Amino acid sequence: MKPIWIVDDDESIRWVLEKALARENLVTKSFSNARDAMDALQSSTPQVLVSDIRMPGTSGLELLQTIKAQHPGVPVIIITAFSDLDSAVAAFQGGAFEYLAKPFDLEKAVELIRRALDESLREINIEQASAETPEILGQAPAMQDVFRAIGRLSQSHVTVLITGESGTGKELVARALHKHSPRASQPFIALNTAAIPKDLLESELFGHERGAFTGAQASRRGRFEQAEGGTLFLDEIGDMPFDLQTRLLRVLSDGHFYRVGGHQSLKANVRVIAATHQNLETRVREGLFREDLYHRLNVIRLRLPSLRERREDIPILTRHFLGQSAKQLGVESKRVSDNAMRFISGLDLPGNVRQLENLCNWITVMAPGQTVEIKDLPQELMVQNDKPLAHETISGGSGGSGGSINSAVSTAQFDPHVSSGSGAAGTEDCIRSGRSPETASPIVVDSKTWVSLIEIEAATMLVRGDTDVMDVLGRQFESALIRIALKHTHGRKNDAAIRLGIGRNTITRKIQELGIAGAKDD
Structure with missing residues (x-):
């Protein structure tokens, strides 16, 4: 991790911050003026920059402009006196992460630097993940249509709505749209609107001013400010609360917004890409999504095919x-x-x-x-996805291979080329034998009895090529019977043997072989 740079002409402030951050095992590098820091940027960069505004010579605002031009991902914390709050506003407009008002509480200062550090590391991880992610893979005609659309949109700034089922790769497409756009050198910020509680979502999007609500001890930039000049990806837009939809519509309409608790209009130069797995037209008809916002988002629509x-x-x-x-x-x-x-x-x-x-x-x-x-x-893949059979489990003892007897393998899952028949038999699950799909005959089982569960497990094991089916299932069956009988007789094995219709020596031997605990002599 790179060091945290501290730029201040006040030696006491540099010293205090250095010592406080050293206690947190954080490496620092200090400068007494902005010019030296700007010179150092030619050969190295900080993880986080903490800078005073008013210094002899070059000001902190000039330093902020320089570092944002060269390294836009570096969080910058501005130190300012209360009388310089106008400068602090200017700093935020220039892309500052936060500000520290003099005199500041040292613990809060360290906490703020920690937050900036986390933000910086998070951005690095996103960039690395993005760099390691290859172009979207796909040779199917449906994916070729998506690729062509990304190509046509490569020089565009228009809003895009991506639709498709969950897990189809909507964020990957959004990143590709950003990567191939004129905004590629600027930030890509993603936010899942369904994952943020309603009370916090407004602050996440638009930021908040200090004291805007309980716990807002410092001002905070929202995702629109973090994405300045770049792309903001709003995933699961269909789940956005109705009142926030109005605020989003205003940003998309005129490009201006206010922080929560703020009174100064901020300009957003951001391309918005939205995504949803829901049918927005239906939600509009149901009154759950604003029609005007829908039309504002639905400028260009990309539909991702399911797998x-x-x-x-x-x-x-x-x-x-x-x-x-x-x-x-x-x-x-x-x-x-x-x-x-x-x-x-x-x-x-x-x-x-x-x-x-x-x-x-x-x-x-x-x-x-x-x-x-x-x-x-995984065995769960053998279970029919759309209509699983009634699930019963007969647990095995600790002896032998243990395991459980589970519900069935579906023909549709096991042999993708064969579908269920029609009528009553079509509702049953068929399990193929271990022969090739071309020659195998389906085994139709009744899913309503415990015997069928054994048949299902046996068929599953035979398909896998197991050669100890009788031994494994036999041990599970015996273990289940003996454990239930012992439970019924409160652990008395002689009584359990009588109830099961087997001899005392037999049950003693079975308990030892199967590793069943809890048995006792009468």
Whole structure:
């Protein structure tokens, strides 16, 4: 991490801040005047800059302008006397992060510097993530349409509305629009309006003045000010509270806004890109979204296809995410077999690209071999996505392989090329045998009995290629019966043996083999 620069002609202030920040294990570098700091910018940059406004020679405002021109991502905290509040306003308009009014409380000063430091590190992480993120992957015709739209918008400043299901990559497209726009060198600021409590969202967007509400101990810039000259991405815009929609409409209409508790109009030079998974036309009809704001946002609309509409992209996305996950963990990238890839490509994946990425992370960590087969995938993928069977669980004991007997594998999930039949049989889940999809015959099971759950688990294990099905399920079945019987007899194994219809020596041996605890002699 880079040092925190302190620029002040008052040696006592430099000394106090240096000592306070040293106690926080933060490295500092001090300058007695702005000119020396500007010279140092030629060879290095600070993580955070703390500067007085009034100094002999070059002022703090000039230093602010210089650093914002060269390094716009560096947070700048201005130190000012109460009599210089007009200068503080000018500092904010010049892009200052916050200001410290003299005389200041040292603890609050350190807290403010900490906040600026967190903001700086967050921006660095975003920039690194953006730099490491490749161009959006996709060869499907639907994605080619998206790419063409991004190209046509590359020199435009117009507002864009991105629609699509959750997890389709709306923020990735927004970043691409920013990256290929004339604003690419300026900040890209993202805000999920659904993730911020209603009471805080207004302050997050527009900032607030000191004392605007309880807990507002200092003025704060909002996302519009942070994105000055760049792009503001408002995700899940459909969830924005109705009263805030009015304020957003004003900014989009005339480019001006007020901080919460403020009286000075601020100018916003920001391109807004909004996104939603909801149908805004429906929300307008229901009175939940302003129609005039909808038309203001819906200048250019980009619809992202779901992963179901671009299944041909799943293999290249899978290989990309597996390589990305392996790189992060410092391990060799795993390979998905052709059968497993066909299986994954046939899944519904309602979480779209995000769900596929999570699956690849799971495979990297949990799959046993370098080549991933169907049997190595998470068992929950074997459950029908849109209509899961009634879920019952028979827990195994600690002996043997343990585990549980779960609900079924869906034909639609297991063999993407086969769909359920019509009529009554069509509502049942079919499980394929371990043979190839071309020759396998479906096993239709009744999902309403506990016996069917065993059949389902057995079929699942057979498909995975397990060769110890009888032993594993037999041990689970015996363990469940003995544990329930012991619970019924309060742990008395002789009574439990009588209730189960087996001998005393048999139950004693089974308890030892299965590792069942809690049994006692009568």
